[in-house]
Amino acid sequence: MAMKNARILLVEDDEDDYIIARDCLEELDEYTFEIDWVATPHEALEQLKGNQHDICLLDYQLGALNGLTVLEHSTAIRCRVPIIMLTGQSDKVLDKLALDAGAVDFIVKNELDSPRFTRAIRYALARQEVEKERLERINAETKSRSKDRFLAHLSHELRTPLTSILGYTELLLGNQKAEPVKDELNIILNNGKHLLSLLNDVLDLSKIAAKKLELNPTTIYLNSFLVDIYTLMQVAANDKGIKLRLSSITPIPDEIYSDPTRLRQILINLIYNAIKFTDMGSVEIVITSERQDDQYQIQFDIKDTGQGIPTEKIDKIFQPFEQVEDMVSRKEEGAGLGLAISSELATKFNGSISATSTVGEGSCFTAVVKCGVTANKHCAPLSLTKQLANDKQTSLPPLQGRILVVDDIPDIRMLIGHITNSFGLTVDFAENGKQALDKAILNLDNHTPYDAIIMDIHMPHMDGKEAVVAIRDQGFSGYIIALTAATMKGVEQQLRTLGFDGVISKPVDKALLHHSLSKVLAPQNGQKVRVENEKSEANEADNSTPSHHIMLVEDDVDAAEITKLLLESLGAKVSVAHSAEQCRALLATEKRWDKILLDLHLPDEYGLDLAKHSQLTSYTDELIIISGEDLSEEQLKHEGINRALLKPLNKQKLATLVT
Structure with a gap:
């Protein structure tokens, strides 16, 4: 069996005791020890500060001071080295004091050649190995999260200028005045697209390595x-x-x-x-x-x-x-x-x-x-001439409506304005989320709401995520598209949960943007599209049926707010509790609820325990657990839970609660 290496700090002011401890350590066959010997508390703390040792053997009596002083100070300097206290005689009180101060074990010196000393060393080293593995895992996870944040930032920083380069080049190519320099513009366009493809390749490879690339069939x-x-x-x-x-x-x-x-x-x-x-x-x-x-x-x-x-x-x-x-x-x-x-x-x-x-x-x-x-x-058989009805149309039919374009970068704001204006739309602009919120409120107050909003995610003063929640909170029910360079797994779902209806990635694809807007905006012949008819019919249906009264128990304020907004947009009446205590307070004011949505992890009580102890099932027709983890049907049935909703929640999932 291969020998294991371990580095030991021996704190002992008696040379004879040092030699005895060293000899006992050398008798452990499976380990090869590198021993650092110091004799004073000050030297001991200097060594422990570096967290370079696998274990420390600490003598209790060190001149005028004792080992307990070293233990107390080692906690203050965030020492992670397991410390075993050594003493000349057995003392239960001292044993307890040492363990309370942070020692992992307490050994009497006359037991240094006993099996108890051997076990103490082995257990301490085993614990240290486990702790090292835990710290390495945490460091790896931290690096992975840092890499994800870096890639998201890199994607945003690179895609943003590419949006302007590609977008404005395409606009110029469509202008007859640019005919003399069309060849040069095509060179710019082709190289810009090549740069974008290289960026996409690097990000794709990173997403694959991080297991964050998902297929969208x-x-x-x-x-x-x-x-x-x-x-x-x-x-x-x-x-x-x-x-x-x-x-x-x-x-x-x-x-x-x-x-x-x-x-x-x-x-x-x-x-x-x-x-x-x-x-x-x-x-x-x-x-x-x-x-x-x-x-x-x-x-x-x-x-x-x-x-x-x-x-x-x-x-x-x-x-x-x-x-x-x-x-x-x-x-x-x-x-x-x-x-x-x-x-x-x-x-x-x-x-x-x-x-x-x-x-x-x-x-x-x-x-x-x-x-x-x-x-x-x-x-x-394959046919090179066969064309299907779903093929992309070369010409984009004109639309009508008034939209708000929100982006902090003037070039991109103007580019999106040019593109949407070419669709036949009237365009208004905002430079950040706060300005977008103010304009949305003003138009709502004047009973002239925008037909749609196209909003960048990363902006100063108020970003797109904060803005969409605030705009929805003011009662805006129109179509809102997120404009983002972040393409990592889960981003689109997160944005839709916040209140966005669609997501367009940078650089902007003109046909894709037109397709997204055409879902809700009328073509210029005045014929409303099917989506809007469906919305109005749904609203009429909502008005003709009584509202569901739902209690939402969710400790995360942002998650509770967006879930409440989504449920209210579906015609439900929602009361929110952020803890088990607030949940009980709501139950005291109202005894019957159509549904209770209960988060599994609350700050003051586990969700399943709250359901059981408060007998929530007697207050509602349906008790539903909200969780980020899968729960078995047997577990739900045993606790009286009707069903579970897996986070993140979206409008489609919540719609099943009010139908």
Whole structure:
């Protein structure tokens, strides 16, 4: 068995006792000890201050002072070293004083050669190892959180100027006056998009490493999806004078259920790489589809006639920042992240990416992904001319309405104003959340509320999160879109919970912004869209039915406020308690509640204990636990709980309570 190393501080003013303790320590076979010997309390505290030792053996009697003084001072200097007190004779009172002062054990010196001393040393070292592991885990978690905050800040700081660069360049390209410099503007636009793609690659890789990247599956019309990618890649192939072919060996499903953004990212990375490293010949994409129970397995073989990859480098190309050519001398652009990200994404799809290659003849990259099956299970041969009804329209229909654009950066504020104005909308501006709140209140008081608000998240004076809660609190029920550069997992859900109806990431996609606004704003022919009709019908229904009276017991003030606002927007009457004590006070004033929402973790009592001891079930038709952890049905049933809602709460979840 391998020997363990341990560093011991021995505080002893008698040299003979030091030698005896040292010899006893050396008899412990499984440890090799490095012993530091000091003789005074002052020297002991200087050594303990550094927390460099695994254990300290501390003599009780040290000249005019005693070991208890060292123990008391060690607590003040935040010493984490376990201390064992040594004394010349057994004394129960002294034993208790030492343990109360922070010692982990108390040993009489004539027991130094006994099994009790051996056990005390082993237990103290074991506890120290556990404590070290705990501190290392805390440090790792702290570093991970710091990294997340840094990435969020980096994303915001980089995406914000890119919004202006890309947005204004696109605006200028649409202006006839810019015709003489159109080539130069296209260079700016293309390089800006390239910079954005590199930023996205770095952030994607970081999210994958932190296990924070999630898929957002939806229905994909596969034929049209593939034609779009083929059309896009055809431009790059034409630029290099090579042929691009797309075909399928088997019929492919009309529809699949998967994440279109991430699947597109995999295919574009692989196809673009093939085109990039092929100077003459062709790139061929061959698709094979196979139904496996409740999912499709789809295989994409991307074959090229390019330069090929040496056998010894095949595995390395899927590692971050690894490329076939030298980073300094190579002529191809990119940071070497595309294949690494594609490989990780394929794993997210329960698939894989592999490669075979012959130098001088070409390569074949094979991507296998698994996708869900939709209600439409029909399969048909691939058609490069087939267009589906859901394809994006090239022209954006004009809208009508009045909106408020909120952003602290003038360039972006003006850019969003230009874009929304091009939709046919009347635009007002605010520089921060406080100004947005003031304008929203003023327009509400004048009975001319905005039809929609587009609001940045990070602003001085009052940020977007604070502003949306305050604006909703004033009674604004219109559509509010969050404008954010933060794309980490959970951000969109958090923003929707606060009161935002939609989230648009920076840089702003004009078509996506139009699509989001078109859900609630009328087109210029005056015909109201379906969403608004549904809202008005829902409001009429709410007015015709009696309100639910709900007690919300939640200690987090912000969480309670947004939950209350959401429930009230659904027509419920809500009373809030922030503790078990306030809950009991509300029960004393009113005996019947339609529902009681009870947070699991309250400052003065555990939620399940409150439910049991206060017999909350006798006050309500339905008792619902709010929790950030999954609770078993048996546990809920045993405590008389009807059901549980998993945090974070949103309007959709809460709507089930008032229907």
